Amino acid sequence: MLLRKSSLSTASSMEFKVRRSPAKIVAPAGPTPHELKLLSDIDDQPGLRLHLPLVQFYSYNPSMARKDPVRIIREALSKALVFYYPLAGRLREGTNGKLMVDCTAEGVPFIEADADVTLDQFGVDIMPPFPCFDELLYLAPSFDIGIINTPLLLIQVTRLKCGGFIFAIRMNHTMFDGAGMGLFLNAIAEIAQGASKPSITPVWCRDLLCARDPPRVTSLLPEYQQQQQPVHDHKSLSSSKACKASFFFGPKEIDALRRLFPPHLADSSSTFEVLTALLWRCRTAAMDCQNPNQEAHLMYTVSARFGPARFNPPLPEGYYGNTFVRLWVVSTVGMLCGQPLSYALELVKKSKKEASEEYVHSTIDQLAIKGRPPFTLAPGTFVVSDNTKSGFRDVDFGWDKPLYSGLAENEKAGASFYFAHTNSKGEHGRLVFICLLEEEMKRFEKELNGIYTSHQP
Structure with a gap:
């Protein structure tokens, strides 16, 4: 049986009080350049102009008993911002909606907090959804009105009664993908443990993922054809209908x-x-x-850092911007659900053959030619984002690696996020965080368990 946690079963009675101090602005610890830096044509897509909440849970470490995670992380952040100085600036919007960072060194809001709760109260295996998460990561009014002229990050560190703590961050997605955020978080962690600088020097070079001159589109990219509903118009599910769940796939399950x-x-x-x-x-x-001829769509991301789409020569190791593009798979419902499971696998593998450096460049060129159109999805598309290589799981501020590190919320219907995760038994695997309608989630779990117990190739 799969280990899972669902908002249908999350203890709604779990309530706790959090005492927050007013946000302090953490500026770079030293002088930094004041300049304008253009984002890449991947970075400034409309679909990435949002803030994503990430969270990391850390247990008590006796060797750090007299040390304060709030002070250590805040000071390390200030030092890390000297190297990642664009993150202390603010986004500006230029001609034709082009985004750029004004490197003003204004800094990052940082909130110190204490909660009357222990890690044990989050369960033996800590994974989303998390009750009362809004208490663990404050939503500042400026973060609720857009991304222009607002801080690029907001961090809250919450001490717990058990001696552990929770690190939570809102990140402006135009600045990072998962691996880029992993580089930044690990840089803070290295400095928190005494390093004078990050082991991997951050690299901007966003021009590497801008359109060619002249641009040329060699691949058909249906998600940018503006024939469907823009993805950012897919409203978050209402709390009465939404169901969020995590499923852990360890070695036995795989x-x-x-x-x-x-x-x-x-x-x-x-x-x-x-x-x-x-x-x-x-x-x-x-x-x-009920219509077997209806199309079933799958969309997943591939990165110019990893796998078949990896650039040659590779992107600089310290590049922390967005590097991913999307691949598209289509079947009919009847074929997908009526054929052996190997049919779906063959379709996924076939789509991977399109992933190449040229495919990435073609995507970027089409974005530029079309004026960065909204990303589109056919109704009912299943969206997958693989973050298992992000490095989130390795972020150690001195208290050892986190018990959970990944997305804190998932409000996009049909979206699934993969994270590397180690369960309470020490088994390494993949955590899948998915959001569906409540009735769909019940059928999804039934189908998933049914395949594991009775499906044959």
């Missing part, structure tokens, strides 16, 4: 999943591919579509 496929296919497929095929199939079945 091995069992691979046994559902013919050996030649299982051996030639990555964990991402087999897991995505499974979840796409289950999510499509959960939608309970």
